[in-house]
Amino acid sequence: MTASGGLLCYCRAGFEPELAAELTERAAYAGQSGHARADRGTGYVVFSASDSGAISRSLPWRELIFARQKLELVAELRALDPRDRVTPILDALRGQGGFGTLLVEHPDSDAGKPLAGLARSFGNALRPALRKAGILSPRDDESAPRLHVCFIDGDHAFVGVSRPRDSSPWPLGIPRLRMHADAPSRSxxxxxxxxxxxxxxxxxxxxxxxxxxxxxxxxxxxxxxxxxxxxxxxxxxxxxxxxxxxxxxxxxxxxxxxxxxxxxxxxxxxxxxxxxxxxxxxxxxxxxxxxxxxxxxxxxxxxxxxxxxxxxxxxxxxxxxxxxxxxxxxxxxxxxxxxxxxxxxxxxx
Known part of the structure; x- marks a missing residue:
């Protein structure tokens, strides 16, 4: 486990450099230091900073342009054992609690989309374990902070937190809209x-x-x-x-x-x-x-x-x-x- 501070932001695949530049410039303007880690095509950017809460308050989600979602980073977990991915997450969250909902996600990218099945099944396994440990509320509470686990690969995941008033309400930050049969165009x-x-x-x-x-x-x-x-x-x-x-x-x-x-x-x-x-x-x-x-x-x-x-x-x-x-x-x-x-x-x- 790597203890982390800073932000994890989702974006459109291919626009990671733009999001990284935006976060870096806005943070500097707000008097905050940090550095962005971005690889084109991954669908996410990590902005490392010493204080996740401070950098998050300095970069309100509603003011960000290229970020679909903004999470305060708790931990980055590498070399996860497929036989037990739950225990490292519980260890990363030791001493924390009060989360109202759990979202297990993956980046909206070519590499991330095949992880959708893992995300669904792992959420069903992790949710009761978090509730038993007192980390997650017994029933979903949309007014409380949300806990996110984002799989980058089967053995690599981020753990983060979103605040209801300062984040997107939709999984991955994507509202799911259906094309109406009467609409003249997809626009x-x-x-x-x-x-x-x-x-x-x-x-x-x-x-x-x-x-x-x-x-x-x-x-x-x-x-x-x-x-x-x-x-x-x-x-x-x-x-x-x-x-x-x-x-x-x-x-x-x-x-x-x-x-x-x-x-x-x-x-x-x-x-x-x-x-x-x-x-x-x-x-x-x-x-x-x-x-x-x-x-x-x-x-x-x-x-x-x-x-x-x-x-x-x-x-x-x-x-x-x-x-x-x-x-x-x-x-x-x-x-x-x-x-x-x-x-x-x-x-x-």
Whole structure:
């Protein structure tokens, strides 16, 4: 067993260097020291630090962009004996307790996915042992800290802790969404996930109300427009391309064949969304114009990232957006599960 301090963060496989750079820069800005350990394609990053609690408080999960999940690291266990993996975990947790739930996981990577069966079966063996030792509550308690065991291989695992108010509520940090048969495109899942991850339940209730007005820039074939109409919004869909005919049958969609980068609304809107394929700096500038001019109250948009220096481009574009908006705003950004080479941004004036 290796006693550990710091964080274990899950991410999209291939974006480990971006997450490592983000954690390192944010920690330094917060006055915390540490170093990141990342291998491309693994789906996770370890950020080693002397005090797990202090570094976790300095890096709130909601502010992280490339982290799907954030855990305070308890131990790294190597050379686990397949005949008894339970005892080393109990030893690592000696003196600790009060955990409400147990999650046995694996990275969302090519190497991690074959471990799904082990994770399921081991969870069934570990859970009663933890309860007998008084480490895990007799019944699941979602309000208490969660205990995580993440298998990297059959003989290699991390033990970590997540705090309900400072972590993702979903296993692996991935909300499981199903593609609706009526959705015009799979891009609908991106906006569904954005609304679930970037807004809390109270915000969704207050900010997505029937007959609010929205614009969807670059709407065709209409996946994001469809999501908004399901929440009862009235949508002006801007695109020179065609929409799925059933969207227009709802009576809540007006399709204007126009350039999404040139069009402006005749009156302020509640929402503007945008998933156009364009240079991220150009998108950030146009979104800033919408906020600066008061054409919308809040927005969700995607920034398509380059193949290299993606953390630097992310930081540059978000700083550009904030500076050119010229008004106080709430800004949240995340690389979602349904994103690929992009991040999704929510902003509210």
């Amino acid at each position: 609908a899942l991106k906006l569904d996930e954005a609304l679930l991850v970037l807004l809390d339940a109270d915000e969704r209730s207050r900010l997505l109300q029937a007959d609010m007005r929205a614009a969807d820039l670059g709407a065709a074939p209409g996946g994001w427009t469809w999501v908004l109409t399901r929440h009862g919004l009235r949508v002006t869909a801007i695109d020179n391309g065609p929409l799925r005919p059933q969207l227009l049958e709802s009576g809540r969609v007006e399709h204007l064949r126009a350039d999404g980068f040139a069009w402006r609304p005749p009156q302020p809107l509640d929402w503007m969304v945008c998933d156009m394929v364009e240079q991220p700096s150009r998108v950030a500038e146009r979104m800033a114009t919408w906020m600066r001019e008061g054409w919308c109250r809040r927005t969700i948009f995607n920034l398509k990232l380059p193949m290299k220096k993606r953390w630097q481009e992310t930081r540059t574009c978000l700083d550009l957006f904030a500076e050119q908006s010229q008004r106080p705003m709430t800004i949240r950004a995340r690389q979602l599960f349904h994103d690929r080479e992009e991040i999704t941004v929510y902003a509210s004036a």
